[in-house]
Amino acid sequence: LFVGSLSWNVDENWLRREFEHFGDIIGCRVITDRESGRSKGFGYVEFANADDAAKAKAEMHDFQLDGRPLNVDFSTPRDKPDQNARANKYGDKRSAPANTLFLGNLSFDCSNDGIQEIFAEYGNVTRVSLPTDRDTGALKGFGYVDFGTTEEATAALEALNGQDIEGRAIRIDYAAPR
The missing domain is CATH 3.30.70.330 (RRM (RNA recognition motif) domain)
Structure with a gap:
């Protein structure tokens, strides 16, 4: 609810x-x-x-x-579009589990607070990073979300990969450690 x-x-x-x-x-x-x-x-x-x-x-x-x-x-569970369609088409392979998620295909209308709010439903979000263009300040269309645990990150990935956020179906993967 x-x-x-x-x-x-x-x-x-x-x-x-x-x-x-x-x-x-x-x-x-x-x-x-x-x-x-x-x-x-x-x-x-x-x-x-x-x-x-x-x-x-x-x-x-x-x-x-x-x-x-x-x-x-009632909290509306987000519909799950076919999350494997893109992976099958382009041969994507999921990275090794980690507590940081990579978010791709983000709308330029996304905000740190908006992403934080969506992902906080699945665990303790410790950081949201949405890189911007140095000159224009516009979002680059991708970002990262850090969770307290890998299990929380996995829950968010499984629930939200392929979901529509701000009009775009986002792509989520584990981020490789930097």
Whole structure:
């Protein structure tokens, strides 16, 4: 479930406590600003079973939490286009697993914060780097995301490779250590 309109006081433990009586929670995150560490005012609660999520959505939408009515909705899983189509066409081989991901085919409209927000759903993002042209400042169309662990990077790669971000199907691979 997507949970929006959260007070900045609500952390992951508080959010989990508010939802745990609806069923088995397998994931709970409050999305925070990377630099300040402050909540961005939304998060996600993932239930083991869809019926529990539906019950929680029905009862918790507009529920007053810390003085704010919650906006609760189903989080739409991103459709998975055929991730192997390009690899098969061009003979791409995946690099060895690492905690840094290479992102290719990025839209020039992407931002560090936007990429951070998307990838933070899969783990602790420690750095986002979107190289720019030295003269124009325009994005070069690729970037890197560092995670705390290789497992988090793998989860993001498997979920997001080939997904549409800012109108472009991004290509993700593990980045070779520099």
